[in-house]
Amino acid sequence: MGTIRRPEPGYWALNGALIALTFLTLYPFWHVLMYSISDPRQAMGGGIFLLPKGFSLDSYAMMFQNSGIFQAYGNSLFRLFVGTFLNVLLTATLAYPLSIRRFLWRTPLTLFIFFTMLFSGGMIPTYLLVNSFGLVDTLWALIVPSAISAWNFFIMKNYFQSIPVELEESANMDGATPIVTLFWIVVPVSLPVIAAVALFYGVFHWNSYFDAVLYIHSQSNEVLTVFLRSMLNFSAMESSRSIQASDSAAMANISEESVKMATIVASILPMLLIYPFLQKYYVKGVLIGSVKG
Amino acid sequence: MRARTQGTEEIEPLVSQTKRVSQADAASQVGRTRRTLDIMKKDKWLYFMALPGLSFFLVFHYGPMYGVAIAFKDYNIYKGVFASEWIGFENFRTLFGMSGFQRALRNTIIIATYQLLFVFPAPILLSLLINEVRNVKFKKFVQTSVYLPHFVSWVVIGGILYAILSPTTGVAKEIAMWFGHGDAVANLMASREYFRGLLITSSIWKEAGFGTVLYLATIVTIDPHLYEAAKVDGAKKWRQIWHITLPGLRTTIVILLIFNVGSFLNAGLEQVYALYNPIVYEVSEILDTYLYKLAFEEAKYDLATASGLFKSTVGLVLVLLTNVLAKKIDKDSGLI
Numbered sequence: 001m002g003t004i005r006r007p008e009p010g011y012w013a014l015n016g017a018l019i020a021l022t023f024l025t026l027y028p029f030w031h032v033l034m035y036s037i038s039d040p041r042q043a044m045g046g047g048i049f050l051l052p053k054g055f056s057l058d059s060y061a062m063m064f065q066n067s068g069i070f071q072a073y074g075n076s077l078f079r080l081f082v083g084t085f086l087n088v089l090l091t092a093t094l095a096y097p098l099s100i101r102r103f104l105w106r107t108p109l110t111l112f113i114f115f116t117m118l119f120s121g122g123m124i125p126t127y128l129l130v131n132s133f134g135l136v137d138t139l140w141a142l143i144v145p146s147a148i149s150a151w152n153f154f155i156m157k158n159y160f161q162s163i164p165v166e167l168e169e170s171a172n173m174d175g176a177t178p179i180v181t182l183f184w185i186v187v188p189v190s191l192p193v194i195a196a197v198a199l200f201y202g203v204f205h206w207n208s209y210f211d212a213v214l215y216i217h218s219q220s221n222e223v224l225t226v227f228l229r230s231m232l233n234f235s236a237m238e239s240s241r242s243i244q245a246s247d248s249a250a251m252a253n254i255s256e257e258s259v260k261m262a263t264i265v266a267s268i269l270p271m272l273l274i275y276p277f278l279q280k281y282y283v284k285g286v287l288i289g290s291v292k293g
Numbered sequence: 294m295r296a297r298t299q300g301t302e303e304i305e306p307l308v309s310q311t312k313r314v315s316q317a318d319a320a321s322q323v324g325r326t327r328r329t330l331d332i333m334k335k336d337k338w339l340y341f342m343a344l345p346g347l348s349f350f351l352v353f354h355y356g357p358m359y360g361v362a363i364a365f366k367d368y369n370i371y372k373g374v375f376a377s378e379w380i381g382f383e384n385f386r387t388l389f390g391m392s393g394f395q396r397a398l399r400n401t402i403i404i405a406t407y408q409l410l411f412v413f414p415a416p417i418l419l420s421l422l423i424n425e426v427r428n429v430k431f432k433k434f435v436q437t438s439v440y441l442p443h444f445v446s447w448v449v450i451g452g453i454l455y456a457i458l459s460p461t462t463g464v465a466k467e468i469a470m471w472f473g474h475g476d477a478v479a480n481l482m483a484s485r486e487y488f489r490g491l492l493i494t495s496s497i498w499k500e501a502g503f504g505t506v507l508y509l510a511t512i513v514t515i516d517p518h519l520y521e522a523a524k525v526d527g528a529k530k531w532r533q534i535w536h537i538t539l540p541g542l543r544t545t546i547v548i549l550l551i552f553n554v555g556s557f558l559n560a561g562l563e564q565v566y567a568l569y570n571p572i573v574y575e576v577s578e579i580l581d582t583y584l585y586k587l588a589f590e591e592a593k594y595d596l597a598t599a600s601g602l603f604k605s606t607v608g609l610v611l612v613l614l615t616n617v618l619a620k621k622i623d624k625d626s627g628l629i
Binding site for chain 1: 333338340341342346349352353357359360419425431438439442444448449452453459462463464467498502507510555562566567584585594597
């Protein structure tokens with residue numbers, strides 16, 4: 001053991017393969033970033049591989065001239081914060097009672113929730129229900145129907161069950177109601193799982209878009225993901241809300257493609273900024289959730 | 294009254310036993326109900342707390358289950374679910390006869406099968422690779438990198454793919470040019486031959502990395518003595534992976550497989566809807582996108598609901614079947 005160890009056979013193959021896979025994973029993000037900061041005129045000719053061609057922030061300036069993006073960004077942020085707050089609040093207030101052993105009908109009520117993971121009414125009955133509440137074309141349609149995810153409910157419930165009962169009993173003895181106990185005793189000792197579940201919900205709200213396609217019709221309620229999709233306009237057939245050609249001659253030269261790239265970067269930027277902090281809790285949450293309970 | 298009391302007193306010895314028993318019974322029943330009520334009263338705050346959450350599931354999950362009645366009705370938007378007429382399985386008969394539905398079902402099965410064959414094993418293979426890395430920092434770096442795409446929306450991935458694969462400015466063109474095919478780059482996103490491959494590849498790219506979380510966590514729990522014993526017996530890396538690591542992962546693999554099979558007919562709505570376009574509808578229209586169009590472009594709510602019910606039912610049956618099978622093969626695995 002004291003001697004210098006020779007690498008195991010396959011060492012280079014393994015590390016080489018993983019470096020290649022890591023590169024393949026990260027490169028697409030890099031390419032889009034480089035494209036977005038390239039000089040749009042040069043970028044139109046292609047050939048961006050590792051470094052930008054020229055340097056210009058024109059595509060970002062151009063992106064901000066479209067007021068639609070501010071609206072969409074604002075709607076997405078509203079959905080993110082209000083939605084996640086309600087998600088966590090409702091999940092915790094449901095998971096806490098059902099984590100208490102003496103709670104009557106605990107098992108049937110838990111099964112009642114579990115069954116929704118196996119069977120659902122489907123897209124159309126759900127749409128008609130949301131519509132009958134008058135939520136269609138409001139941002140609430142993106143928040144209320146997904147108020148609690150059964151999956152996250154089980155993660156929280158299992159975690160609450162692992163908290164020693166004595167902790168809560170002492171609070172009860174002092175005359176605390178369960179609501180006080182939950183927020184002053186249980187939540188403070190459950191911060192890791194609450195952070196994880198909040199992140200699950202947050203990532204869901206920021207990234208999901210099909211519900212917005214389904215429920216949102218007017219442009220003023222559009223969220224960022226839907227804005228981005230209509231802008232990317234893959235088919236070149238539905239050019240409804242893509243960037244309008246500018247009247248300024250100089251601006252007209254700027255490639256639409258560059259603006260698309262800038263918008264992609266802008267839409268993942270918040271996620272990339274908090275990613276290093278987020279990843280740890282997210283992984284922890286997945287692991288807690290995987291414990292069979 | 295007095296007489297009656299006297300009377301009962303007279304026969305008291307005869308009935309006393311049974312009477313007392315039934316009285317005790319009744320008393321205990323009353324007591325139990327009272328105790329139940331007492332518990333509920335004491336825990337009224339708990340019930341109060343659970344009420345919003347339970348109502349949510351009742352309204353937004355069980356409510357739509359009631360709505361599947363539309364699938365068996367000649368649904369008329371103006372009449373509503375109640376007043377529309379029952380027509381039995383007519384909607385299903387119509388649906389299965391429609392070429393659009395047949396195409397969507399075929400595509401769904403093909404895409405879902407590919408996903409099960411190629412996307413499902415990808416994180417297992419990747420975890421085996423990552424697990425062999427000895428340098429902790431390099432391992433962390435690889436993990437952090439491969440997790441990243443999981444946090445990005447399918448719409449964004451659609452945009453990134455569009456940039457990479459663009460026949461005029463994309464990297465795909467550059468690579469093709471190195472191999473001397475400069476002008477002959479196909480637009481993969483608008484190609485019927487390659488579109489399904491693109492769906493599968495992008496699924497692997499997005500989720501394989503993050504999928505390793507559970508597998509790597511399971512590998513850590515495998516008893517290291519097993520590996521030492523195997524080494525003593527002269528087992529090389531491959532044999533150790535085959536005989537120790539993979540069996541150690543079996544339970545995790547089975548549970549994840551059950552979940553995957555259960556969502557078999559989903560085939561990835563957000564992904565397909567984000568990536569596809571009219572040119573490739575032929576090979577990529579899945580049940581979910583088809584029922585969306587049935588309802589919102591053709592206003593055939595009843596047919597769309599029937600299609601959704603078909604999908605949900607098949608999903609439920611598949612979960613239960615896989616679960617039974619998994620338990621038959623290995624008692625400890627399985628979801629329920």
